[in-house]
Amino acid sequence: MDNHSYNFPSDCTPLTNCKSARKPAGSTVVNMGNTGKNPPRDYLVWSLCNTLYVNFCCLGFMALIYSIKARDQKTQGNLQLAQECSDKAKWYNILAAGWNLLIPLLAVVLLVLLLVHLGSSQGSFDFFGEDGFQNFMKLFSW
Numbered sequence: 001m002d003n004h005s006y007n008f009p010s011d012c013t014p015l016t017n018c019k020s021a022r023k024p025a026g027s028t029v030v031n032m033g034n035t036g037k038n039p040p041r042d043y044l045v046w047s048l049c050n051t052l053y054v055n056f057c058c059l060g061f062m063a064l065i066y067s068i069k070a071r072d073q074k075t076q077g078n079l080q081l082a083q084e085c086s087d088k089a090k091w092y093n094i095l096a097a098g099w100n101l102l103i104p105l106l107a108v109v110l111l112v113l114l115l116v117h118l119g120s121s122q123g124s125f126d127f128f129g130e131d132g133f134q135n136f137m138k139l140f141s142w
Contacts, residue, residue: 040086042070043093050096063092
């Protein structure tokens with residue numbers, strides 16, 4: 001294929017510097033929306049962990065629902081509703097994580113207190129005796 005099949009001006013052929021036949025290129029502006037503002041977080045991984053571990057009163061499940069809603073709204077471009085769902089997911093995750101840490105901690109503390117009282121001479125008792133339940137309840141009275 002030769003250059004004669006194309007209709008170039010005589011002084012402008014490919015790979016030559018030809019400024020007379022070309023028009024200056026205009027600028028293109030691309031609007032990116034909120035470039036200075038970060039999109040809201042969805043806390044999905046944290047919600048999954050809270051859902052799978054203990055999940056007291058379904059707080060982890062509620063956090064998971066709001067995390068998915070936040071992610072959906074973020075992909076649809078509704079950042080205001082995504083931020084609201086993200087905030088709710090964050091607080092449900094905080095509550096679920098607090099309960100998930102508090103319940104095992106209380107169980108360990110109660111077990112240690114029970115073992116300390118059973119090891120002392122005053123705390124020893126027979127569970128199946130006549131006064132077993134009353135002695136057991138005395139352990140928790142200060």
